[in-house]
Amino acid sequence: MTDETTPMTDGGTDEEARTDGGPPATVPPDDETPTWSERKERSQGLAQLTYQYFERSRREDEDLRAESTYVERDVLGFPTWPHETIRNLAITSFFLGIILLVASILPSHFGDPANPGSTPAIILPDWYLYWSFGLLKLSPINPELAVLGGNIIVSNELYGLIAHGAIFGVITLVPFLNKGNARRPVEEPGWAALGVTGVILAITLAALAIQNFFPVPLELLFSLTFMLPIAGGVITYAVLKTMREGYMYDLNRRYYMLRPPK
Amino acid sequence: MSLKKQDDMDHNAWLKSQDLTAIETAFLTTLIWLDKRLRIVDYLELLETMYYRANLQMPKSHTEQYDLDNKFWYWYPLYSLGSLSIIAYLLAAVSGAMLGFYYAPSTAGAAAQGDPTAAYDSMVMIMQDVQFGFMLRSIHRWAAQFMVAAVFLHMLRVYFTGAYKEPREVNWILGVVLIALTLLFGFSGYVLPWKQLSFWAAQIGVELALATPIVGEWAAQLLFGGFTLGQATLVRMYILHVFVLPFVVTALIAIHVGIVWVQGIAEPH
Ligand code: HEM
Numbered sequence: 001m002t003d004e005t006t007p008m009t010d011g012g013t014d015e016e017a018r019t020d021g022g023p024p025a026t027v028p029p030d031d032e033t034p035t036w037s038e039r040k041e042r043s044q045g046l047a048q049l050t051y052q053y054f055e056r057s058r059r060e061d062e063d064l065r066a067e068s069t070y071v072e073r074d075v076l077g078f079p080t081w082p083h084e085t086i087r088n089l090a091i092t093s094f095f096l097g098i099i100l101l102v103a104s105i106l107p108s109h110f111g112d113p114a115n116p117g118s119t120p121a122i123i124l125p126d127w128y129l130y131w132s133f134g135l136l137k138l139s140p141i142n143p144e145l146a147v148l149g150g151n152i153i154v155s156n157e158l159y160g161l162i163a164h165g166a167i168f169g170v171i172t173l174v175p176f177l178n179k180g181n182a183r184r185p186v187e188e189p190g191w192a193a194l195g196v197t198g199v200i201l202a203i204t205l206a207a208l209a210i211q212n213f214f215p216v217p218l219e220l221l222f223s224l225t226f227m228l229p230i231a232g233g234v235i236t237y238a239v240l241k242t243m244r245e246g247y248m249y250d251l252n253r254r255y256y257m258l259r260p261p262k
Numbered sequence: 263m264s265l266k267k268q269d270d271m272d273h274n275a276w277l278k279s280q281d282l283t284a285i286e287t288a289f290l291t292t293l294i295w296l297d298k299r300l301r302i303v304d305y306l307e308l309l310e311t312m313y314y315r316a317n318l319q320m321p322k323s324h325t326e327q328y329d330l331d332n333k334f335w336y337w338y339p340l341y342s343l344g345s346l347s348i349i350a351y352l353l354a355a356v357s358g359a360m361l362g363f364y365y366a367p368s369t370a371g372a373a374a375q376g377d378p379t380a381a382y383d384s385m386v387m388i389m390q391d392v393q394f395g396f397m398l399r400s401i402h403r404w405a406a407q408f409m410v411a412a413v414f415l416h417m418l419r420v421y422f423t424g425a426y427k428e429p430r431e432v433n434w435i436l437g438v439v440l441i442a443l444t445l446l447f448g449f450s451g452y453v454l455p456w457k458q459l460s461f462w463a464a465q466i467g468v469e470l471a472l473a474t475p476i477v478g479e480w481a482a483q484l485l486f487g488g489f490t491l492g493q494a495t496l497v498r499m500y501i502l503h504v505f506v507l508p509f510v511v512t513a514l515i516a517i518h519v520g521i522v523w524v525q526g527i528a529e530p531h
Contacts, residue, residue, distance in 0.1 A: 088345075091342055095408075099350065113382045115375055115458060125452060171438055175428070
């Protein structure tokens with residue numbers, strides 16, 4: 001590409017300023033750098049598609065803005081200083097204060113050193129992983145297959161892992177399953193009920209994890225682990241359904257006062 | 263003609279001609295000194311332009327348009343849970359960095375099974391010998407617990423206010439990753455003191471990893487440094503807890519909050 005004897009734009013090639021082996025180290029002159037529109041024209045394939053899409057989307061944006069009926073308003077807000085700053089400082093110091101207070105009145109427990117040779121009677125993680133630990137104690141409902149002579153298909157550990165995967169999977173999928181623009185639980189009693197079921201399940205699973213401390217027979221605890229969440233969900237659904245009419249009436253009234261029907 | 267360099271703008275003379283208090287003079291002198299070297303004015307101008315672009319005219323928000331203020335402010339405390347997670351995270355980071363001066367991630371020193379290891383001893387040292395060490399550890403643990411609690415509750419707030427719907431799906435998924443990493447943070451930290459519960463919690467971790475089909479053994483090697491627990495496990499948990507996770511989680515939180523900034527908070531309907 002580069003002729004070794006041709007002087008370069010930066011004033012010629014100094015033999016001593018060469019890099020090892022390669023052609024002389026020079027910077028391409030400025031007029032060789034493609035401009036933005038040149039790049040766009042030269043681009044092909046995915047890059048071109050990207051440019052095309054960007055242009056479309058910018059046009060769409062402009063159109064939408066042109067026909068928008070948004071109400072504009074002058075600057076009218078909560079001032080950053082001092083109002084917002086003081087409020088944030090207050091919330092932050094209150095929260096930090098509570099942590100420090102709790103840390104000083106409830107110092108952490110410290111146990112015996114690790115001993116690979118003796119399994120403790122009770123193995124427990126911190127409280128926030130109890131639900132996960134509870135999922136590992138689901139062996140009583142690990143299905144047995146008659147064809148396999150009553151053997152389980154997956155080990156109890158794997159069964160627990162699959163339960164974790166299922167829970168995280170469902171949570172991840174929530175935005176793709178529940179669409180629309182409802183924001184309030186009353187508007188979607190079913191989803192609110194599902195949420196309450198999940199919260200109670202997390203709590204009952206935590207209780208299942210610390211079953212040794214629970215003054216309830218294991219079998220009953222196990223049933224409650226699943227019955228309580230369902231009961232909670234049903235009650236939530238019923239309550240929200242009942243509340244709904246009055247609530248929606250209120251909302252609608254406010255809405256139509258501001259936007260009278262044409 | 264003098265060769266002496268002339269100031270086009272003699273700021274100092276201007277300064278003298280003003281009738282200023284000592285504070286004002288000091289402030290302006292510093293500002294002029296810095297501006298001559300760093301062109302602060304340019305940046306201020308940029309900031310100002312941006313400020314007015316962003317603030318002069320704003321579309322009336324949904325809350326304003328439908329007069330939902332009362333409902334919104336009533337629920338406001340729940341909207342601070344994300345920020346509280348960050349505050350607790352920062353407190354845990356600071357106290358954790360200080361614990362790091364004294365903690366030693368080593369299982370050396372146990373003559374027989376069940377003897378204290380170097381890691382365990384360093385924790386005992388922190389709690390008994392280091393000034394405020396007991397408090398420091400306590401703060402670190404409680405900050406971690408408050409963070410997890412705040413993250414859980416934040417997720418519930420997002421769920422029950424339907425704030426995850428279009429266009430905020432990406433942030434919801436990022437949130438799921440963040441909560442998983444937060445729990446992993448807690449788990450890896452729990453192993454570090456190498457006490458009985460640490461060891462056996464890690465044991466359950468290894469067993470779970472090994473129970474996974476196909477990638478199980480590989481995962482056990484990667485996370486726990488082998489199939490039986492030992493020095494390798496401790497060091498891996500340590501690196502995870504003090505190096506990998508802090509960077510990853512901090513970056514993800516920055517992206518998460520950045521997206522909230524760009525998209526705005528989902529307002530209640
Ligand atoms: C390390 C953990 C997390 C941190 C530090 C964090 C931080 C934040 C902050 C500061 C906000 C602004 C609004 C608010 O504070 O409520 C926010 C919003 C949001 N977060 Fe998180 N978050 C975390 C975990 C999660 C989790 C676990 C989820 C859900 C799975 C989630 C989903 C969302 C969504 C969808 C928004 C937008 C909400 C809206 O626009 O109203 N985040 N997050």
